[in-house]
Amino acid sequence: MAQAGQQNLAHPEDHRPRPRNVTREEALQLEGCRHACHVMFYASTTAKLFDRVPIRYVVLMMMRFDGRLGFPGGFVDARDSTLEEGLNRELLEELGPVFNTLKVTEKDYRSSQVRELPQKGVTHFYTKELTLEELEAIEREGVCAKDHGLEVMGLVRVPLYTLRDGFGGLPAFLSNNFIGNSKSQLLYGLRTLRLLREDQIQDAMWASQNT
Numbered sequence: 001m002a003q004a005g006q007q008n009l010a011h012p013e014d015h016r017p018r019p020r021n022v023t024r025e026e027a028l029q030l031e032g033c034r035h036a037c038h039v040m041f042y043a044s045t046t047a048k049l050f051d052r053v054p055i056r057y058v059v060l061m062m063m064r065f066d067g068r069l070g071f072p073g074g075f076v077d078a079r080d081s082t083l084e085e086g087l088n089r090e091l092l093e094e095l096g097p098v099f100n101t102l103k104v105t106e107k108d109y110r111s112s113q114v115r116e117l118p119q120k121g122v123t124h125f126y127t128k129e130l131t132l133e134e135l136e137a138i139e140r141e142g143v144c145a146k147d148h149g150l151e152v153m154g155l156v157r158v159p160l161y162t163l164r165d166g167f168g169g170l171p172a173f174l175s176n177n178f179i180g181n182s183k184s185q186l187l188y189g190l191r192t193l194r195l196l197r198e199d200q201i202q203d204a205m206w207a208s209q210n211t
């Protein structure tokens with residue numbers, strides 16, 4: 001899938017070089033860098049907040065041990081023969097027994113970004129659509145995972161709506177602290193999967209920065 005839509009968001013005062021997009025093949029040929037894989041699970045829903053505001057999609061992120069938001073996943077290491085094997089191993093540790101049977105595969109791969117500092121590394125991003133029942137099973141059984149309460153403080157749902165005050169919902173969510181390029185991965189996922197329209201994304205980003 002084209003990666004052009006993934007923006008490299010950085011704090012305006014952050015002068016570190018921005019991560020750059022590379023293809024999966026380019027990424028796999030890079031020497032001397034660690035690979036990490038993360039996945040955005042999502043499911044459609046007919047639920048309405050306050051019986052009025054359509055939720056439309058449940059999108060999962062997690063609160064990490066360091067107080068930042070990110071996606072489930074982690075570093076691929078020498079034990080893993082493929083990126084996806086490493087990702088599924090991390091998912092089993094972080095989200096629990098559901099990942100004995102549910103697997104992320106190469107067809108769920110979306111994009112790769114390389115960063116040079118503080119250490120050269122590549123982050124690979126995946127998205128996977130689930131049924132609402134599958135997604136709720138991850139939420140329910142996540143408390144049985146090895147990393148629950150340690151590396152994973154809890155799963156969170158991303159609100160895709162904006163409330164009448166213009167800030168509650170997605171703009172407020174985007175004002176949180178995100179690990180690495182996970183905020184840019186979230187926006188890329190919402191954009192390319194068309195879970196939100198471009199103008200809705202732009203308005204939410206503007207409100208999160210200016211409210």
Ligand SMILES: O=c1[nH]cnc2c1ncn2[C@H]1C[C@H](O)[C@@H](COP(=O)(O)OP(=O)(O)O)O1
Nearest residue numbers: 036038070071073074075123179180181182
């Ligand atoms: O969601 C994420 N999106 C992009 N990069 C991320 C995300 N979460 C962490 N990271 C970065 C931070 C590190 O450089 C690596 C691996 O971190 P982590 O997932 O914490 O890895 P382990 O669980 O310790 O294997 O990716």
